[in-house]
Amino acid sequence: MQPKTLIPKFWRRHEDGGDAGEHATQTEVPVNKSNTRAAEGFSGPQGNLLSYQDIYHAAGILSPRSGYGVGKVVEMLNSERIRDLSKEIQRASVLMALDAAGTPVDELLRDATRRQQALDCYEEGQRKQLEEFEACKTKENAEIQAEMERLTAHYGERIQENRDQVAREKEALRNWQMAKQHESQRIAEVIELCAKQPAASESALSATAGAQSGTARGSGGRPS
Numbered sequence: 001m002q003p004k005t006l007i008p009k010f011w012r013r014h015e016d017g018g019d020a021g022e023h024a025t026q027t028e029v030p031v032n033k034s035n036t037r038a039a040e041g042f043s044g045p046q047g048n049l050l051s052y053q054d055i056y057h058a059a060g061i062l063s064p065r066s067g068y069g070v071g072k073v074v075e076m077l078n079s080e081r082i083r084d085l086s087k088e089i090q091r092a093s094v095l096m097a098l099d100a101a102g103t104p105v106d107e108l109l110r111d112a113t114r115r116q117q118a119l120d121c122y123e124e125g126q127r128k129q130l131e132e133f134e135a136c137k138t139k140e141n142a143e144i145q146a147e148m149e150r151l152t153a154h155y156g157e158r159i160q161e162n163r164d165q166v167a168r169e170k171e172a173l174r175n176w177q178m179a180k181q182h183e184s185q186r187i188a189e190v191i192e193l194c195a196k197q198p199a200a201s202e203s204a205l206s207a208t209a210g211a212q213s214g215t216a217r218g219s220g221g222r223p224s
Contacts, residue, residue: 049126052119059118061111068103070112 050058063069073094082093098105128172 045097050122055118056115056123059114059121061114061118064103064111068098068101068108070108070115073097073108 063071076097077090084139085093095105098108102210
């Protein structure tokens with residue numbers, strides 16, 4: 001299913017490349033192809049908005065044959081001859097120029113209205129596209145955040161498991177060291193006992209020999 005185009009449809013700009021072209025045909029296409037791509041893929045903001053003239057061309061707005069459209073009047077008002085004059089004099093000058101060119105005021109106003117509507121329509125389309133683009137990126141950021149939290153929890157569990165393993169190994173070593181201390185004490189007692197045994201035996205033998213010698217001497221002084 002193709003996504004709906006977010007921007008309003010305008011008319012394709014005319015191939016003649018200018019405002020002149022009274023018989024140019026008007027065909028509906030999206031204003032900006034890059035906008036359609038952004039709406040479909042949300043690969044990134046377009047960043048290159050259309051110029052005013054491109055918008056007018058895309059909307060099929062051509063300058064009147066007399067040449068007195070909004071652009072021409074704007075040029076007149078900005079000219080050195082009348083730009084510093086009062087509004088009434090400026091208005092009279094514009095009306096005189098239009099009358100001389102055979103351009104009705106209503107035609108000029110219709111041209112101005114169409115241009116303003118084209119600009120407003122394009123702006124609204126860009127605003128809607130930006131809102132959808134922002135919503136898409138916000139959703140993407142939320143998914144990234146959730147993935148980060150999932151990974152953080154996963155690796156946090158692995159880190160804690162490693163710590164628990166180290167703690168168990170330390171506890172096992174401490175228990176072994178306590179048992180080893182008890183065993184070493186028992187071994188030391190045996191060593192101490194066995195190391196003193198030869199000296200005690202020799203003393204006992206000497207005492208026994210001395211007793212026997214005294215007995216013998218006593219027996220030799222008396223007649224048997």
